[in-house]
Amino acid sequence: MMTRRKQLSEAMKASIRDAAAALFAEKGYPSVTMREIAKAAGCSHTAIYLYYNSKEELLQQIAIPSLLQLEQRLLELRGRREAVPEDRLLAVCEQYVVFCLTSGSLQTVLFMSGSVRVDDPSPELEVNVIRIRLFTHISQMLHETVTGASEAPDRESAAAIDNGRMLFYYLQGFISTYTGHLEPTAELLERTLPILRQGILTLVRGMKQN
Template sequence: MTTRRKKLTEDIKANIRSAAAGLFADKGYPSVTMREIAKAAGCSHTAIYLYYKSKEDLLQQIAIPPLEQLERRMREQLDRPDPAEAPLMRLTAICREYVEFCLTNAGMYKVLFTSGSVRVDEPEPALEVNRLRNRLFAHIMHSLRLTIDETGSLPDEHALQAARMLFYYVQGFVSTYSDHAEPLGELLVRTLPIMEEGIGVIVAGLKARAAADWRKS
C-alpha cells in the first residue's frame, strides 16, 4: 500500500471512530447501528465493513487505547517500590488517577466505561474492552483489600462488596463534576482533598466492619 493510500485509509478509519464515539455518547451504545455510523462518517453502509467488522470492534478500537493508558498509571501507583508507602496513600493515589482520567475525558466517559459493559465480577467477559474495564476495578479492589486488611484474609465476597461501596463514592464525585464549568486544574485543587478525606472515612468504616463481623461470617 502506498503512503498516500495508507494515509487515506487511516483518515477514513479515524472519521469512522470519531462518528461512532459521538453517536455512542449522544444516543447510547445499544441503539446505534453501523448504518448510522457510516452515514455520520460519510461512507456507505457497506464500505464501513472494510474497516471495522462490527459495532463491538469499533467500540474496542475507541476505548481500549485510553483505558490501557489509565491502567498503566494505576499500575505505577500499585507497583511503587517505596516500602514505607502507606496502603491508604496508595489507594487514594489510584482513585485520584481514575478521577483525573474521567474528568479529563468527561465527554467520552460513557463510551469508555459503560458502553456495552458487563458486571465487574463477570469472570470471562467476551470483549477485551470489558476484560480491561474489570481489571481497572480489580486494581481498586486489590488496593482497598490491602488497606482494610494487610493480611489478605478478607473473604472475596466482602472485598468485592467493599470495592463497590468505594467505587460508588468515587463515581459520585466524577458525576458531580463531569459537566462543571470551572477549569479542571482549579477544580481538582479545590475538591480532591475533600474526596481523599472521604476515602479515608470510608476505609475507616470498612476496617471497623471487617473487624466487627466480616471475618466472623
C-alpha cells in the first residue's frame, strides 16, 4: 500500500507549504531563506527541493490558492446588490489592497516581477491569468459605478478599459508605496485607508464628468 510513507510525505509537503506561507507573509518573499523555511517546517533545506523545484515555484504554489480565495471574496462583495455601486466598488478595492499589503509583499512581488501587461492576451503564468481576471472584475464594477449601468458592457469600450487602467494605477501606487514598510499593517491601514477611499471617489467623480 505504501500508505504510511505517502502520508508522511504529504504531511511534510504541507508543512513546508504552510511554513513558507507564514514566513512569506510575515517577512516578505525576498527576506525569507530556504533554510529558514526548512527549520520552521522541521526538515533540512534540501528536502524542500524534493517537493518544489525552486523558491520561485514554491511562491507560486502558495500564491495561487490565496489569489483564488481573494477572487471569491471580490465576487461575493460584487454580488451584494443591496449596496450602492459606489460602496461595492470601495469595498472591493479595499479588499484587494488589504490583501496585497497583508500578504507581506508576497503578491506584490508576484505582480511586479511578472512584467506582464494587464491586457496581455496570452500570459504564461497562471498567477497572471488570475490577476487579469481580478483586473476585469474591478474594471467592470468601476464601469457600472461610473455609467450607472447595472450590467457590464457587452463590448468593452475603450473608455471603460482606460478607466480601469487609471484605477489600477492608483491602487498599485498605493500598494507599492506601503509595501515593505516596517509599520504594523493594521496601524498602517487605519491611517491610510481613508485616503485610499477618498482617492477612488475622486477618480470616479472625475470619470463621471465625461
